[in-house]
Amino acid sequence: MCGLFGVYRTEGFSPDDIDRADQARDTLQHRGPNHGGARVTGDLYHGFRRLSIIDLSTAGNQPMVSADGKLAITVNGEIYNYRELRADLIGKGCVFTSQSDSEVVLHGYRAWGLEGLCERLDGMYAAVIHDGERRKLHAIRDRPGMKPFFYFHSGRRFAWASELKALQAWLGDDLPPIDETAVLDYLACRYIPAPKSLYRNIFKLPAANRLTFDFETGRVDVGRYWNLPTEIRSEGDDRLADGLRDRMQASVAAHMVSDVPIGYFLSGGIDSAVVLSHAVAVNPAAKAFSIGFEDPKYDESAQAAKVAALFGAEHAIRILQPSELDDVFDRTRQWYDEPLSDKAAIPAFRVCEFASRDRTVVLTGDGGDELFGGYRSYKRFSGIRRKQRFVPFGSQSGWRLKNRNFRLITTRDPVELSLAIGSGRTRWQRDVYRERFAIPADYDELAHLRSWWKPELGPLRSLQYLDFHTSLPNNILTKVDRLSMSVSIEARIPFLSRTMIEYAFSLPESFLYKDGQLKGGLKYAYRDVLPPSTLKRKKQGFGLPQSWKRTAVASQSEDSYQEAVLSGFLKDADISRAPA
Template sequence: MCGIVGIFDMQGGRAIDRDVLHRMNESQFHRGPVEGDLHLEPGLAFGHRRLSIIALEAGLQPQFNEDESIALVFNGEIYNYRELRAELQGLGHVFRTPSDSETIVHAYEQWGEDCVGHLRGMFAFAIWDRPRQTLFLARDRIGIKPMHYALLDDGMFAFGSELKSLLTLPGLKREIDPLAVEEYFAYGYVPEPRTIFTGAKKLQPGHTLTLRVGQPLPAPKQFWDVPFKPHGAMSEQDMEAQLIERLREAVQSHLIADVPLGAFLSGGVDSSAVVAMMAGVTEGPVNTCSIAFNDPAFDESEYARQVAEQYKTKHQCETVDKDDYGLLDTLAALYDEPYADSSAIPTYRVCQLARKRVTVALSGDGGDENFAGYRRHRMAMGEHRVRSLLPLAVRKPVFGVLGAVYPKADWAPRMFRAKTTFEALARDLTEGYFHGVSINNDRIRSQLFSNGFKQKLQGYRAVEVMRGYAKNAPTDDPLSLIQYLDMKTYLPGDILTKVDRASMAHALEVRVPLLDHRFVEWVSGLPSNSKLRNGEGKHIFKKALQPYLSNDILYRKKQGFSIPLAAWLRGPLREAMRRAVLNPALLDTGIFNPAFLKQMVDEHQSSAKDHSTTLWSVLMFDAFLRKNGATAGDMAPAIAAAA
């Protein structure tokens, strides 16, 4: 586990400044505080920061093949490296180290770009093939590990694990992408492949990028997708048995490490399932950790304690003040671009706690995406059943009018917010789902943005991200489609980004066995009614786990990792929020409608309405701007000209 950076001369042969590479590498020191190294040759430079997990004394990078004509920098873990190593040795390859990273080098030697299909794990890596004058980049199938890149005006191509490594480059254009702003305020993050800056991109999950000296920058190529290929006929009992067998195998494959290893334990179904499987395949007690809140409304620690006692884990729990709001600027520095998921705060704290005892922690992330566990999945399918009764040509005018005239009831549970429901019913499945997951829907964003900025967007709407994925989805089953959309957007853009940055800030490696690609492939082929049945998500998952976990754990109401956001913005963050949302620097960007910002602040702080989600997204955007200087100012003249 580590951070990687590199610079590649697209024209070939020019010297690369060592100091520039050093600054890139050191910007990611937190990802690999154990050791680091630089490698430079004409036209190519690699940097690496290492957090030692496997082969502690032999994993320094770059890694080379036998004649050093191929070099690798790598971030991640390859869980099947021992099997691959044996296969490659049988094919004549000679290994110098016991590390998993060297396995990738020889896999590339043997299979070229197809090497990615042989790898099981989480990875982002770059390979320099000197004889072919080729740079090959790859990112794992699900997007667990990050990869950012940029082509500079001087013909130099740069890449790094985190965007902050590229921000050290004087040649990187820091102009904010207006389309990324639209997407951020819809999703709460900037979805792949865009970044907040026009000059940088993210390599999408399951993609590779091959660059050759003297050739233009090509488009990335996809090497994997979630198949959603139905299995043959299978009884529910067989599904349950296979599910446990495959889950246990996935968890066991993720336990290779030469350092202390443990697990996050929230007391929810997913993390509890991972701990239950770990306890069955490891010798000695499992190290588990959780955080408690000093407010019962946000505290799940009692459920975590129950699971810890059942499996006799070495459990560690610390209490966090529910008013733990002092991390705003820290989060802006971690994420490098605006990021509005407020659960980043407790995630940061649980990673901080885990690192006190372990270097590697397994998490339960991915269970909701695999097994349709989110409430929004139930809501979307309920809305879809209503849609199926009437054609879009009838629904759109009828429910569109009702959505426009019906009062907005923020205070009510989602199912009773008729305005939101009517608006969703007036749309097709993809747009309805987008409407449901947006942190700021189309109506709010229209009020939030200035007229000049809306002209700058030229009609672009963030729903196009989902529409692009839906167009190429490997399934036409409605539930599978919305799961697929989550796996392409929310999972890599929000969940995995949050965990990667929070864990790496503390030099902690987090592994996600529920997102093992073999497990994901098999689960995707299960029938939809085995996942969501009678309004209950994760049906088959919970049924299979009944011998391992109590009904109190399996069937209690989903709580989530939440914080009292609305209360913060009316209480301890009241003045800070008002200053941030109404500060002149933010307004000078030309992005926002000042009157609507003031209206939201006043209405929220008087308790007339709950605007906490929108205000938090603006607050985090302001924190991003302050962290990155005057980068947004580049937009103001263009917006003013468009107004």
């Protein structure tokens, strides 16, 4: 895992400019504590911070440059099928100078072109390719959006980074103003969706997209290189279950390629248990890490310990204390550089911090809910949609506005309903902020959600499709990346290999929700692998114990917490509590 930073300047770089660029790059040292490098070629500063994972030698340092000096690349992340790609490229006559997985990007671009490279790569990555001969800069981001990529573009000015803080450091007084529509998007969704960032003229490259910046024209071209297939399989349940396990075993094995020690995050749920069950087949000496609470109603560490013991894995547990919430708002600003509201970040950060003491890589169970239908909100959505057939749309005034269930039932817009069920603010609440920030009434803060709503897939699969393209990259994976990288640890996600993603979305709904259960198909596939106590356990997540309510953070409602996070970024804005 690494940090990317670079700048294009038509006027070139003075020694002072290079020093300032180095300083901006080094704001990402937590992403790459092992080495900092840069290549300056006239009008381009191409910088990199390295966290050494595969090929720990200096041969793996970046930027990597082709033998003729015409190409240079930097890669943040891991290419999981690099061995197969490397063998293919060697067969085409390519000469490798390292054992690094990143080097396949350098040779692959020349051999297959940008589109061919994007089609072949499987992994979590954000990569930059400088094509000096064609005077173009390319950037690509992995399919689910595990690795971040920000860029600044204004006229002929262009810069990029793995995190906003590097661009903030480089731009300084030239940092663009805040984008008020991005603030409204955040108040609707609790995150700022790609391609927006908190600032105008600074953008996120969306997942599964590629970008080209033309040095001659100053133009930026962005487009998707992959779309999620939705063709449904017709095999029987047992064959589907076998295919799921086989693909998961291959994915976990590919994610375990490393020249540094690997650990495993283990909760009391099914997803992390699935990962560990396959990991011990490759590494019997696996070590798992869990977070627990003194309150038994919120503590899953005992269940995690049972799973670890079942597979013979070493298991380390850390019990959290309420005092560990004290600096959450300061940390939120350090982690994300823009508003993102989720109290689950606190225990998630602590388990990363815990594991980083003796591990550089961890495998997680993230992505299982989106792929296999694990969110309770899915069933609630379906239930409310059924009730709507019998409840006529009426006036939302008086007591009805105070009755949340009534508001949900009378919300006919499925996208608005899915947001409201997930504790998002209603349109009426958002309009208070729309007026406060002088945003036009016709601005649609749910547009990025609507673009991914596919009613033809059916209600449950539509919700999965929506979450995969919106909440997963903009919220869940953002947290995984920033929290793990803040302590220089690489978090890998076997559920989100290309093979697993495409297989999961090809499964029929009757299998995904087998026996009327959330994750019914996943549970069926692992019924002979995992204990019943894991398979039957209700989803709990990283909630904070009721006994912590006396603390300032835990006592806040979700809306109050969201506003408190925002206040750290908009100190001069009026963000007083909107009506409930």
